[in-house]
Amino acid sequence: MAVEFNHTIISALNSKSSAQFLSEILGLPAPVTWGPFEVVTTANGVSLDFMEKKGEIPSRHFAFLVSETEFDQIFSRIRERDLPFWADPTRKKASEINTDDGGRGVYFPDPNGHLLEIITRPYGIDG
Numbered sequence: 589m590a591v592e593f594n595h596t597i598i599s600a601l602n603s604k605s606s607a608q609f610l611s612e613i614l615g616l617p618a619p620v621t622w623g624p625f626e627v628v629t630t631a632n633g634v635s636l637d638f639m640e641k642k643g644e645i646p647s648r649h650f651a652f653l654v655s656e657t658e659f660d661q662i663f664s665r666i667r668e669r670d671l672p673f674w675a676d677p678t679r680k681k682a683s684e685i686n687t688d689d690g691g692r693g694v695y696f697p698d699p700n701g702h703l704l705e706i707i708t709r710p711y712g713i714d715g
Contacts, residue, residue: 596634597638598637599641600640601641603624604619607627609699610628610704614662615658624640626639645701649677649702649703650704651704651706651707653710654708656692659692659708688707688709689709693707694706
């Protein structure tokens with residue numbers, strides 16, 4: 589069997605609203621509850637399992653590879669919600685998208701301070 593990424597646990601102040609945010613912004617199926625988790629599953633079967641945590645939540649980064657059409661749809665939802673967005677992970681290029689490797693990419697926050705990213709081409713594909 590080839591090694592595949594299966595799931596990750598994401599700390600959240602409110603697991604239901606955080607999972608709902610992710611599924612809505614990315615246009616994924618609604619989250620399902622499994623034990624203490626609110627689970628969002630991507631098209632390739634990877635699950636993001638939101639679990640509530642009290643106190644400070646260290647920021648993590650999650651990147652999602654999307655089609656050009658999906659990028660337009662997701663970016664539209666980011667703008668509709670008036671979310672801040674950046675072209676870079678250091679958040680220095682505010683209100684911009686990047687065009688690295690001939691694709692498009694943008695970073696934006698989730699309700700817990702995690703940094704989400706959508707890209708239309710994997711980085712490094714052109715060299």
